[in-house]
Amino acid sequence: MRKIIKVNRQLQKNIIGYIFSTPYFLFTIAIWLYPFIWGLIISFKRWNLISPTSTWVGLGNYLEVLQDPILWVIIRNSVYFMIVFVGLTTITSLGVALLINQIPKFKSFFVIGFLLSFVSSGVAYSVVFNILFASDGLINNILNIFGVKVGWFTNPSIAMASIALVVSWKFTGYYALFFLSGLNNIPKAIYEAARIDGANPWQSFFKITVPLLNPTFVMIIVFATITSFNLFAEPYMITGGGPMNATKTMMLEIYNRVFEFLQVGYGSTLAIVSAIITFIFVCIFKKLVERDVYV
Amino acid sequence: MCVDLKNKKRSIKMFKKTVVCLLMLMMLLGFAGITQAKSVEFWVGADPRETAFWTRIFTEWDETHPDLKIDWRPAPTGKSGEEVLLTAIATGTGPDLSTGIFAGFAFQLMENDILVPFNKFEGFEELLEARSMTNIVKKAWGYKGDYYVLPMYTNPIAFWWNKDVLDELGIDVPRTYSDVLKLAALYNDPKSGKYTLYTRFTPSWWHRWQDFCAHYYAATGGKPYWDDQKVYFNDENGLKYMEFINTMFRKEYSPLEDIQDAIQKGNVIGGINKGPWSIKPTREKYPDFNYVIAPPLVPDSFPLDKPIYTFADTKGISMLTKDMEKQEVIWEFLKWLFSDSKHDVIWLEETTMLPSREDVTTNPVFSDFLGNHPKLAEYAKLLPYAIPPPLNAKTAELQTAFNELVWEPIAYGKKSPKEALADAEVALNKILQR
Numbered sequence: 001m002r003k004i005i006k007v008n009r010q011l012q013k014n015i016i017g018y019i020f021s022t023p024y025f026l027f028t029i030a031i032w033l034y035p036f037i038w039g040l041i042i043s044f045k046r047w048n049l050i051s052p053t054s055t056w057v058g059l060g061n062y063l064e065v066l067q068d069p070i071l072w073v074i075i076r077n078s079v080y081f082m083i084v085f086v087g088l089t090t091i092t093s094l095g096v097a098l099l100i101n102q103i104p105k106f107k108s109f110f111v112i113g114f115l116l117s118f119v120s121s122g123v124a125y126s127v128v129f130n131i132l133f134a135s136d137g138l139i140n141n142i143l144n145i146f147g148v149k150v151g152w153f154t155n156p157s158i159a160m161a162s163i164a165l166v167v168s169w170k171f172t173g174y175y176a177l178f179f180l181s182g183l184n185n186i187p188k189a190i191y192e193a194a195r196i197d198g199a200n201p202w203q204s205f206f207k208i209t210v211p212l213l214n215p216t217f218v219m220i221i222v223f224a225t226i227t228s229f230n231l232f233a234e235p236y237m238i239t240g241g242g243p244m245n246a247t248k249t250m251m252l253e254i255y256n257r258v259f260e261f262l263q264v265g266y267g268s269t270l271a272i273v274s275a276i277i278t279f280i281f282v283c284i285f286k287k288l289v290e291r292d293v294y295v
Numbered sequence: 296m297c298v299d300l301k302n303k304k305r306s307i308k309m310f311k312k313t314v315v316c317l318l319m320l321m322m323l324l325g326f327a328g329i330t331q332a333k334s335v336e337f338w339v340g341a342d343p344r345e346t347a348f349w350t351r352i353f354t355e356w357d358e359t360h361p362d363l364k365i366d367w368r369p370a371p372t373g374k375s376g377e378e379v380l381l382t383a384i385a386t387g388t389g390p391d392l393s394t395g396i397f398a399g400f401a402f403q404l405m406e407n408d409i410l411v412p413f414n415k416f417e418g419f420e421e422l423l424e425a426r427s428m429t430n431i432v433k434k435a436w437g438y439k440g441d442y443y444v445l446p447m448y449t450n451p452i453a454f455w456w457n458k459d460v461l462d463e464l465g466i467d468v469p470r471t472y473s474d475v476l477k478l479a480a481l482y483n484d485p486k487s488g489k490y491t492l493y494t495r496f497t498p499s500w501w502h503r504w505q506d507f508c509a510h511y512y513a514a515t516g517g518k519p520y521w522d523d524q525k526v527y528f529n530d531e532n533g534l535k536y537m538e539f540i541n542t543m544f545r546k547e548y549s550p551l552e553d554i555q556d557a558i559q560k561g562n563v564i565g566g567i568n569k570g571p572w573s574i575k576p577t578r579e580k581y582p583d584f585n586y587v588i589a590p591p592l593v594p595d596s597f598p599l600d601k602p603i604y605t606f607a608d609t610k611g612i613s614m615l616t617k618d619m620e621k622q623e624v625i626w627e628f629l630k631w632l633f634s635d636s637k638h639d640v641i642w643l644e645e646t647t648m649l650p651s652r653e654d655v656t657t658n659p660v661f662s663d664f665l666g667n668h669p670k671l672a673e674y675a676k677l678l679p680y681a682i683p684p685p686l687n688a689k690t691a692e693l694q695t696a697f698n699e700l701v702w703e704p705i706a707y708g709k710k711s712p713k714e715a716l717a718d719a720e721v722a723l724n725k726i727l728q729r
Contacts, residue, residue, distance in 0.1 A: 049381060151551065154552050236374070240499055242498035
C-alpha cells in the first residue's frame with residue numbers, strides 16, 4: 001500500500017514535469033532535431049532549393065567537398081582567425097575581469113557597459129568598423145600622421161586578423177563575465193596564504209589565479225573555437241569573403257552555395273563537415289589545455 | 296488510499312483537459328488561416344525611391360480599381376533581392392508578383408517552372424506595343440518561345456568624370472585605355488589619396504557587371520562574354536582590358552578599396568558609376584560636383600566612328616502564382632500599369648531610372664522631363680547600345696568564380712592577365728558543362 005502511494009506521488013510529479021518539459025522538447029525537435037536530420041538527408045542529394053525534385057548522389061557531395069581546394073582555404077582561414085581571436089580575447093577579457101574585480105562598488109554597471117558590445121547587432125557594428133578602418137577612415141587618418149597607411153580589410157595577409165579584432169571587440173565583455181565568475185570562486189584564503197609565504201602579485205597571478213581559472217580558460221577556448229567555425233556576419237558584411245578568399249569562412253561558403261549558387265546538397269554537406277571539424281578542434285584544444293584543478 | 300487514487304484521477308483529468316485545450320487552440324489558429332481572404336501579394340524593390348513610385352501608383356490603382364485588391368510591400372531586406380526571393384520561394388512564403396528580376400535569375404526560375412508566361416494572356420502583344428517595348432522583350436527576355444518577365448527599367452552602365460579636374464589639366468574626357476594612362480601620369484598621387492580611375496567595387500558577384508561585362512561589351516561591339524555552353528572572354532579584347540587593369544593596380548592608379556562616392560569625394564578623377572539612380576543623391580550631397588557622363592573605355596585601336604556598347608542593368612516584373620483568380624487580377628494590373636506612359640513619367644520622377652522603352656528619347660511625354668534632367672538624358676543616349684546580361688542560370692556562380700580567378704589575382708598581382716583569363720576559361724567552362 002505504501003509502495004502504491006509512493007508510486008502514485010512519483011507519477012503525479014512525473015506528469016507535471018513532463019507537462020512543463022513538453023514545450024522545450026517540441027521546440028528542440030522543431031528547431032534542432034528535424035532540421036539536422038533533414039540537412040543530413042539533403043547532404044546525400046543534389047537539389048537546387050526551388051525545384052520539387054532532387055537527385056540522390058550518395059557520398060558524391062562529400063567526395064566533392066573533400067577534393068575542393070576551397071575547403072582547405074577555409075580551414076586555414078578559420079585556424080588563423082582562431083589563433084588571433086582566442087589570444088586577443090583571452091588577454092583582453094581576463095584583463096577586463098581583473099580590473100572590474102578590483103572595483104569596490106558599482107561592479108554591475110561596468111559589467112553591463114562591457115556587455116553592450118556583445119548584444120549589439122553584428123550587421124550594425126560591421127558597417128561601423130568598415131567605415132572606421134576604411135582607407136580614408138578615422139584609424140587610417142590617425143596613422144597617416146605617422147606616415148602609415150594600413151589596408152585593414154584589403155590586405156589579404158591581415159584581413160582575417162582585422163576581422164578577428166572586430167569580433168574580439170564583441171566578445172571581450174561576454175568572456176570577461178566568465179572570468180569574473182571564475183575569479184570570484186577562487187578562495188581569498190589562498191592568496192592570503194601565498195602572501196604570508198612571500199609571494200609577490202605576479203607570482204600569485206601565475207601560480208594561483210591562472211591555474212585555478214583553468215576551467216574558465218577551457219570553456220572560453222571551446223566557445224571561441226566554435227565561434228571561429230561559425231563566423232558569418234562580419235566577413236559577410238565587411239569583406240564578402242575577400243580579398244583573395246582570405247576571409248572566407250565555412251558559414252559564408254555554405255550561404256553562398258545554398259542561396260547564390262542553389263547547391264543545397266553541397267551546402268548541407270559543408271555544414272556536416274564543418275560540425276565534424278569543429279568537434280575535432282574542440283577535442284584537441286580540450287586535451288591540450290584542460291587540467292584537473294583542486295582547491 | 297482512496298484520497299490518493301482520487302488525486303491521481305484528478306491529475307490525469309487535468310492533463311487530458313490541457314491537451315484538448317491546446318489542440319483546439321491550434322485548430323482555431325489553423326482555421327483562421329484558411330478562412331483568410333485570398334489577395335494578391337506583390338513585392339517591390341526595397342529602395343525608398345521605388346517605394347515612393349509604387350505608393351503613387353497604388354494610390355491611383357486603389358481609387359480606380361477598388362474591387363481588385365493587391366497587397367504590395369517592399370521585399371524583405373537582404374544582400375540581394377534574388378537571395379531574398381529564392382528563400383521565400385523555397386519556404387513557401389513567396390509573393391504572387393515580384394519586381395527585381397534580372398535575366399539570369401529569371402532563367403533559374405523559368406527552368407524550375409516557378410514563373411508564369413505572360414504571353415498566354417490575352418492582350419500581350421498589345422501591351423508590348425502600348426509601352427513601346429516589343430523589340431526589347433522579344434530580343435532579350437524570351438525563353439523557349441515564352442516571355443516571363445516584363446522589364447521595368449534599363450540602366451546603361453556609364454563612366455562619370457570630374458569635369459573640373461579634367462578642365463584644370465586641359466584634358467578631354469578619356470575614351471581609350473591609353474587616354475587614362477596619360478591622365479594618370481599627370482594627376483596620380485596615392486600618398487595624398489589621389490587616384491586616377493575607380494575600376495571595381497566589392498567581391499559581390501553582381502559588381503562584375505560594372506567592372507568587367509560593361510567593358511567587354513564596349514571592346515567587342517556588344518558580343519556576349521559567355522552563353523550557356525561556353526565562355527568567350529579569353530580573347531584579345533578580354534586580355535587587352537585586363538592588361539589595362541593590371542597596369543592600373545601595379546602603378547597604383549586605381550585604389551584597391553571600395554570607397555563610397557569615390558568620384559564625388561575626389562578620391563579619383565573618374566570611373567564606372569553604379570547607375571543613374573546616383574544622380575539625385577549626388578545632386579543633394581555634392582551640389583558643387585561638376586561631372587560628365589561617358590560610355591565605358593575602349594581599347595586604343597577601337598574605331599572612332601563605331602558606337603560604344605555597354606552593359607544594361609535591367610530588371611523586370613514576373614508572376615509567380617499559379618492561382619487563376621490571382622493571375623487575372625495581376626494581368627489587369629499590369630495592362631493598366633504599362634499601357635499609360637504617364638506611369639513611366641512617375642517612374643522617372645521618383646527613381647531617375649530609365650523605363651525599358653524604345654521611345655524614351657523620342658516620345659514627347661518624356662522630353663520635358665529629360666530636358667530638365669540633362670544628366671539622365673546622357674544616360675538615355677546610351678540606351679540603344681545597352682545590352683542586358685546573357686540568359687544563364689549560373690550567373691552568380693560564374694561571376695563569383697571570375698572574381699576569384701581573374702579580378703582579385705590580377706588586382707593583387709598574384710597572376711598575369713593571360714594566366715588568369717586562361718585559368719578562368721577552364722574553370723568557368725567546367726561550371727557551364729556541369
